[in-house]
Amino acid sequence: MIKKLQHKFALSERGAKDLIQGIIACAVQNISFMFPVGLLYFFVNDLLNGGIKPEKIWFYIVGCIIALALIFAVTYWQYNSTFLATYVETGTRRITLAEKLRKIPLSFFGKKDLADLTSTIMADCTYLETAFSHFIPPFIGAMISTVVIAISLFFFDWRMAIASLWVLPVAFAIIGLSSKVQKSLNRKSMDAKMVCADGIQECIETIQDLKANNAEQSYMAGLDTKIDNVEKRSIINEFGTSTFVVSAGLVLKLGIATTALVGSILLVNGQLDVLTFFMFLLVVSRLYDPMQSALQNLAAIISTNTNVARMNEILDHDVQTGNTRLTNKGYDVKFKNVEFSYNNKDNVLKDVSFTAKQGEVTALIGPSGGGKTTVSRLAARFWDINKGKITVGGMDISKIEPETLLSLYSIVFQDVTLFNNTIMENIRLGKKDATDEEVLLAAKLANCDEFVSKLPNGYNTDIGENGCQLSGGERQRVSIARAFLKDAPIILLDEATASLDVENETLIQTALSKLIKNKTVIVIAHRMRTVAGADKIVVLSDGVVAEEGTAESLKKLNGIFVHMMNLQSESSNWKLN
Numbered sequence: 001m002i003k004k005l006q007h008k009f010a011l012s013e014r015g016a017k018d019l020i021q022g023i024i025a026c027a028v029q030n031i032s033f034m035f036p037v038g039l040l041y042f043f044v045n046d047l048l049n050g051g052i053k054p055e056k057i058w059f060y061i062v063g064c065i066i067a068l069a070l071i072f073a074v075t076y077w078q079y080n081s082t083f084l085a086t087y088v089e090t091g092t093r094r095i096t097l098a099e100k101l102r103k104i105p106l107s108f109f110g111k112k113d114l115a116d117l118t119s120t121i122m123a124d125c126t127y128l129e130t131a132f133s134h135f136i137p138p139f140i141g142a143m144i145s146t147v148v149i150a151i152s153l154f155f156f157d158w159r160m161a162i163a164s165l166w167v168l169p170v171a172f173a174i175i176g177l178s179s180k181v182q183k184s185l186n187r188k189s190m191d192a193k194m195v196c197a198d199g200i201q202e203c204i205e206t207i208q209d210l211k212a213n214n215a216e217q218s219y220m221a222g223l224d225t226k227i228d229n230v231e232k233r234s235i236i237n238e239f240g241t242s243t244f245v246v247s248a249g250l251v252l253k254l255g256i257a258t259t260a261l262v263g264s265i266l267l268v269n270g271q272l273d274v275l276t277f278f279m280f281l282l283v284v285s286r287l288y289d290p291m292q293s294a295l296q297n298l299a300a301i302i303s304t305n306t307n308v309a310r311m312n313e314i315l316d317h318d319v320q321t322g323n324t325r326l327t328n329k330g331y332d333v334k335f336k337n338v339e340f341s342y343n344n345k346d347n348v349l350k351d352v353s354f355t356a357k358q359g360e361v362t363a364l365i366g367p368s369g370g371g372k373t374t375v376s377r378l379a380a381r382f383w384d385i386n387k388g389k390i391t392v393g394g395m396d397i398s399k400i401e402p403e404t405l406l407s408l409y410s411i412v413f414q415d416v417t418l419f420n421n422t423i424m425e426n427i428r429l430g431k432k433d434a435t436d437e438e439v440l441l442a443a444k445l446a447n448c449d450e451f452v453s454k455l456p457n458g459y460n461t462d463i464g465e466n467g468c469q470l471s472g473g474e475r476q477r478v479s480i481a482r483a484f485l486k487d488a489p490i491i492l493l494d495e496a497t498a499s500l501d502v503e504n505e506t507l508i509q510t511a512l513s514k515l516i517k518n519k520t521v522i523v524i525a526h527r528m529r530t531v532a533g534a535d536k537i538v539v540l541s542d543g544v545v546a547e548e549g550t551a552e553s554l555k556k557l558n559g560i561f562v563h564m565m566n567l568q569s570e571s572s573n574w575k576l577n
């Protein structure tokens with residue numbers, strides 16, 4: 001039961017238990033509101049049978065105090081077990097999602113866009129928080145308390161009970177039958193919202209290119225259509241829900257009319273006493289209230305299905321696991337008959353085998369789209385391969401826990417990611433317990449001093465979101481400083497010096513040559529002079545190793561490597577006419 005609830009509502013074990021408690025508390029709260037009705041019943045009974053006797057006055061005073069205390073205590077319990085418990089659960093849910101995202105293979109992020117994921121972590125969590133505090137426990141609690149009170153009414157008078165309760169199965173049936181339609185309307189509305197959110201995010205991210213291409217107006221027109229569609233879908237969704245909710249609400253109201261009608265007939269015929277009639281009128285005036293107010297939120301309750309489904313897509317996804325103990329002997333990185341595809345259809349790598357030896361620089365070169373970046377990402381287990389084996393010092397990396405494996409790697413990406421923090425902290429990311437002196441030394445080696453000295457607060461200058469206040473070359477130097485600081489035994493350089501001017505490139509190449517001593521270095525390079533000093537060159541073309549060897553041996557082959565060398569020397573003479 002707990003496990004089922006956990007999956008149905010994307011809850012933790014504690015959250016599922018709290019939900020059950022919240023539902024029980026809501027049902028008990030509704031039933032506790034019947035306590036004053038009972039007192040009133042006895043009170044009227046006494047009035048009809050000759051008035052209140054003095055000794056009974058205390059009974060009613062104490063009864064009122066107990067009723068108030070009971071309602072207060074139950075309401076307090078209900079509040080704690082729905083509201084407070086839900087806030088705790090939302091925190092747990094967000095942490096669980098974040099933890100899960102850390103362990104999910106990157107292939108998942110290739111299929112999902114960022115707006116969708118952000119919306120799941122932020123908006124869906126907030127939505128579920130409101131649903132679990134305000135809507136779901138009161139709704140289910142109202143159903144339970146209504147059934148309990150309904151059953152007890154049969155003990156007083158079965159005819160009156162039927163007259164007041166026939167509306168409940170009809171109202172439940174309307175809601176039950178409509179739920180499929182409502183789910184479909186809701187899903188379409190949510191999809192329209194996601195498309196719109198993606199469009200807005202894309203617009204903000206690409207505003208520079210839109211301006212440069214004079215495409216703002218046509219893009220905005222497309223965005224307007226998406227926004228209009230959200231409005232249209234929301235109206236249809238609300239209209240659909242309100243049709244069913246209002247119908248069910250009206251049916252419930254009919255219950256009061258039939259109770260009064262049947263009661264009057266039975267009373268006139270002498271088959272019902274006034275007191276029972278009065279009691280039924282009192283009960284039905286209160287009986288439908290919890291259901292009525294819960295129905296107002298039916299749309300929100302139904303839409304939780306969509307939110308939960310999106311959340312479960314993350315929570316149920318397979319994670320990359322593995323051993324946290326490293327058993328490697330040395331740091332040779334070996335690819336053996338590796339096959340890989342991003343989409344499980346077209347193989348990007350078909351049969352790649354090569355070894356990047358410790359103490360050597362292995363350069364990956366080849367035409368664009370040949371698979372160089374893919375190979376470097378697979379070496380660090382960013383994705384799991386379809387066939388073959390990748391080993392580090394003889395240890396199969398698919399059996400190593402990803403974070404443990406990454407402790408062996410220093411990586412400098414082509415697209416540097418920086419955080420909205422100081423330069424000092426951005427570099428410290430390479431080794432989180434590094435002292436300021438260690439950070440400054442790494443920064444110096446990466447030639448950061450030159451541009452940092454011009455910043456208002458030096459290394460303590462905030463560099464804005466993704467380092468927007470730095471140039472491309474400066475960003476890359478920060479990234480290289482991180483690699484210096486981490487000083488891991490395997491180094492992946494993806495066009496590490498591509499954004500640097502010739503002077504800086506030379507300085508950093510000298511520093512890099514110190515960093516890479518006795519390490520396994522895999523470098524992706526487009527510029528042929530970057531690979532001139534490599535111990536081994538692996539030419540990747542169309543997902544296979546087309547050529548492999550030293551620069552000298554590849555020159556003799558007169559193949560792709562030579563062709564690329566020739567192209568680059570031609571382009572160095574190229575000029576604008």
Ligand SMILES: Nc1ncnc2c1ncn2[C@@H]1O[C@H](COP(=O)(O)OP(=O)(O)OP(=O)(O)O)[C@@H](O)[C@H]1O
Binds near residue numbers: 368
């Ligand atoms: N995340 C991804 N999802 C799907 N396909 C991808 C993804 N990344 C790369 N590819 C495809 O995989 C193939 C190899 O890409 P990869 O980036 O490894 O090539 P590359 O040799 O590094 O190219 P370049 O020199 O242009 O950077 C290309 O056909 C590319 O379209």
